[in-house]
Amino acid sequence: MNTDISSLTSGEMGKLWATYTGNTMAKCVLNYYLKNVDDKDIKKVLQHALDLTETYIKDIKTIFKRGGFPVPVGLTDEDVNLDAPRLFKDEFYLYYLQYTGKAGMSLYSAAISIVTRKDIRDFYVKALNGVVKLMNHTNDVLKSKGMLMNTPAIPNPKEVDFVNKQSFLKGYIGNVRPLHGLEIAHLFDNINNDIASKALILGFSQGAKQNRVRKFLERGRNLNERHIEKLSKKLTEDYLPSPTLLDHLVTSSTIPPFSDKLMVFHKVDMFSMKIREYANGASLNGRKDIGALYARCIMDVSLYVKTGANILIENSWMEQPPIAVNRDQLSSNE
DSSP states (O other): OOOOGGGOOHHHHHHHHHHHHHHHHHHHHHHHHHHTOOOHHHHHHHHHHHHHHHHHHHHHHHHHHHTTOOOOOOSOGGGBOTTSOOOBOHHHHHHHHHHHHHHHHHHHHHHHTTOOSHHHHHHHHHHHHHHHHHHHHHHHHHHHTTOOOOOOOOOOOSSOOOOOOGGGGOOSSSSOOOOOHHHHHHHHHHHHHHHHHHHHHHHHHTTOOSHHHHHHHHHHHHHHHHHHHHHHHHHHTTTOOOOOOOGGGBOOOOSOSBOHHHHHHHHHHHHHHHHHHHHHHHHTOOOHHHHHHHHHHHHHHHHHHHHHHHHHHHTTOOOOOOOOOOHHHHHHTO
């Protein structure tokens, strides 16, 4: 194993740093879930997720320590109260893992094409394979319990066809074509993400201590609601169903299991990933109205993430990722 941290590129430093801090958060959340789960099948999936998280933390910490790179603080045991009453019902945990697992796959797959050092690349290949297996495990349990939300069915095409009219791109007036399969898939998937996010924020906001954090979380919940409504409308217009809400899987507990720091960090982290998911939907879309909708959603989320980052900074909760040398500052000090 190459242990010379100086050979790490900026991309490798950044990806490892983000992966480490994100998994310290996941460890806190999963440990709490495991203290409040009854279903044996769901407990096995949660344990599978925690085992992966602890392995990734250990692997990255080893790389950092051997190279003399400062190990990030991330989220710690101080950010979770394992004795807090149950905040979510068992079923929610599966949807949560589905929601966050997609973010993990996105992060790890993107890292593979960026990193160049073999041991780091091997780590991300292992990490990606691990989270793919976790997603399969999660979906298998969801399916076995009749809880897996599939994208709507559409009829098989009768023959191969080609687009020969510009009306294919319309979306506002005139002859607006029905949604095609990729548009349906990404609308449905993004609604699914927003539904899980909304339920999570609903639980978070019930126990937030700082008033500003509570308002931040409520704003996130309202944002999720608005996006769910707008994205679902596109499916409804073509008589297609949308995923159902998960709010009923949140208990009435107001005793917070997580610190305000963890809750804000979690939403900044996951809403940042939401930008990529919306962009994926936009990139595979062919209708102008849907493209415009995704652009607006991305703007909404970007502004929300900025507010969350400001809260983290003002409370001294935000760790600084590895940055380049400030050459202008060096020159001014001479």
